[in-house]
Amino acid sequence: MVYGVFAEAQAKKIVAAQSAVPSGKSISITLTPLKNCWIYLGSYYGKGKALVDSARLDENSKGVFKGPDKLTSGVYFVVSPQLSIQFELLMDKEQHFSIVADTAQKDKVVITGSLENQLFKTYSSFTNKRGKELQEMESAYHAATTTADSNRIRNQIIAGDKELQDSREDIIKKYPNSLMAMLFNTMKRPTAPPVPIVKNVPDSLYPYQFVKNHFWDDVSFNDDRLLRTPFFETKLDFYYKYYVSPESDSIINEVKYMLLMARTGKEIYPYLLTKFTNKYITPEFMGQDKVFVYLFENFYAKGDTTLLNPASKKTIFERAYSLMTNQIGQPAPVLDLTDTTGKTKPLYSVQAPFTIVAFWDPNCGHCKEEIPRLDSMYKAKWKALGVAIYSVNIVDTELPAWKKFIAEKQLNNWVHVYQTKEARVAIEKAGQAGYKQLYDVYKTPTLYLLDKEKHIIAKQLSLEQFDDLIKVKLAAKK
Numbered sequence: 001m002v003y004g005v006f007a008e009a010q011a012k013k014i015v016a017a018q019s020a021v022p023s024g025k026s027i028s029i030t031l032t033p034l035k036n037c038w039i040y041l042g043s044y045y046g047k048g049k050a051l052v053d054s055a056r057l058d059e060n061s062k063g064v065f066k067g068p069d070k071l072t073s074g075v076y077f078v079v080s081p082q083l084s085i086q087f088e089l090l091m092d093k094e095q096h097f098s099i100v101a102d103t104a105q106k107d108k109v110v111i112t113g114s115l116e117n118q119l120f121k122t123y124s125s126f127t128n129k130r131g132k133e134l135q136e137m138e139s140a141y142h143a144a145t146t147t148a149d150s151n152r153i154r155n156q157i158i159a160g161d162k163e164l165q166d167s168r169e170d171i172i173k174k175y176p177n178s179l180m181a182m183l184f185n186t187m188k189r190p191t192a193p194p195v196p197i198v199k200n201v202p203d204s205l206y207p208y209q210f211v212k213n214h215f216w217d218d219v220s221f222n223d224d225r226l227l228r229t230p231f232f233e234t235k236l237d238f239y240y241k242y243y244v245s246p247e248s249d250s251i252i253n254e255v256k257y258m259l260l261m262a263r264t265g266k267e268i269y270p271y272l273l274t275k276f277t278n279k280y281i282t283p284e285f286m287g288q289d290k291v292f293v294y295l296f297e298n299f300y301a302k303g304d305t306t307l308l309n310p311a312s313k314k315t316i317f318e319r320a321y322s323l324m325t326n327q328i329g330q331p332a333p334v335l336d337l338t339d340t341t342g343k344t345k346p347l348y349s350v351q352a353p354f355t356i357v358a359f360w361d362p363n364c365g366h367c368k369e370e371i372p373r374l375d376s377m378y379k380a381k382w383k384a385l386g387v388a389i390y391s392v393n394i395v396d397t398e399l400p401a402w403k404k405f406i407a408e409k410q411l412n413n414w415v416h417v418y419q420t421k422e423a424r425v426a427i428e429k430a431g432q433a434g435y436k437q438l439y440d441v442y443k444t445p446t447l448y449l450l451d452k453e454k455h456i457i458a459k460q461l462s463l464e465q466f467d468d469l470i471k472v473k474l475a476a477k478k
Contacts, residue, residue, distance in 0.1 A: 134157060193210055277295055332454045352387060354452070355449075419435065
């Protein structure tokens with residue numbers, strides 16, 4: 001096997017070196033022909049890259065990356081003054097070693113004093129050689145003129161791929177505590193098994209469930225080194241896209257598990273919490289903001305605000321308070337607003353199998369387009385189905401413009417309401433949340449679909465999507 005040169009005795013050296021490493025870092029580097037300039041040390045960080053240190057090269061092209069603190073282990077790279085990556089290296093616990101390299105021969109880097117990088121170089125040499133051979137086989141396979149030649153070359157390619165995989169597994173087995181083993185375990189993705197036959201019936205879900213259940217085998221979510229690889233977050237996103245149901249409760253189960261497992265990670269825990277927060281504070285699909293509310297109630301509200309700067313804390317808390325009362329399936333917040341005649345018309349007094357609650361501004365350009373479209377949908381389809389529209393003017397200083405728009409566009413048979421200044425001031429003095437917060441009205445128009453009992457069915461969809469959903473709900477009742 002390729003690592004035959006990397007004897008078992010050297011594996012023991014890795015263990016010994018890791019148990020007695022000096023403090024801080026001191027990485028000397030000679031990088032010809034660069035002279036009298038700054039070079040940089042960078043690392044992968046999630047899907048991005050970050051510069052973490054710098055060194056000044058003297059007239060002999062020599063410099064040192066030095067400091068009292070160690071860097072988080074992972075995949076790093078040396079960067080030129082022009083900010084181009086020269087070559088990669090592994091940063092393990094042992095951070096006292098030397099590098100000799102030339103910008104014109106990036107594949108001939110010599111690293112001394114780092115057993116991890118020696119293993120990395122041996123493996124890379126092997127995979128580069130096998131990779132070129134496999135590319136040649138692929139070309140030969142496509143150029144083959146007979147079935148016999150195609151089958152022969154195909155078998156060679158399969159054998160070559162297996163040899164590459166076996167080489168990774170061999171490193172994991174021989175050096176289980178090495179950084180290389182961690183990298184390979186993170187890269188691994190399970191192969192789906194064949195569909196089994198259970199009592200003469202194919203179990204088509206089994207391969208999917210198998211891959212999902214083994215997707216994170218041998219990966220520890222509290223390992224900060226995961227962030228310093230170029231493939232962990234890509235694998236994470238792939239998993240959530242293809243192996244986690246978009247239904248919010250399924251996402252919450254996955255997020256909860258990963259965050260609890262990552263809790264002791266100094267870097268990865270706040271990174272994952274921030275990633276999930278950013279993803280679900282403005283989610284891709286309706287209802288997934290429930291995941292953000294879960295994160296707020298179970299992490300931020302319980303003390304994890306120390307991870308936030310004041311501006312982020314303000315944003316997260318305000319957004320959470322705006323979403324907590326309008327989740328899918330919850331009763332709609334009470335609205336006791338005033339109609340065009342000055343009478344109170346409560347939302348819950350509207351009797352209808354479905355109610356559209358529309359928050360809009362009579363001077364909003366987008367509202368002037370969408371509200372007439374809403375009325376067209378109402379007159380063409382929804383009115384006959386008994387759908388009611390509870391229309392809320394969000395600007396109490398624009399009553400004439402509001403009433404004029406209603407009359408001009410003939411928005412008939414709607415419940416038109418607004419909140420009087422007196423009512424708004426009374427709510428503010430009482431320290432209660434206003435309807436804009438309760439309904440998360442931060443843009444106009446904002447639309448909700450409620451059922452007969454005024455539970456929220458949907459929100460922030462297009463008119464066509466609301467129409468499709470009403471059809472589905474009606475069909476389910478038949």
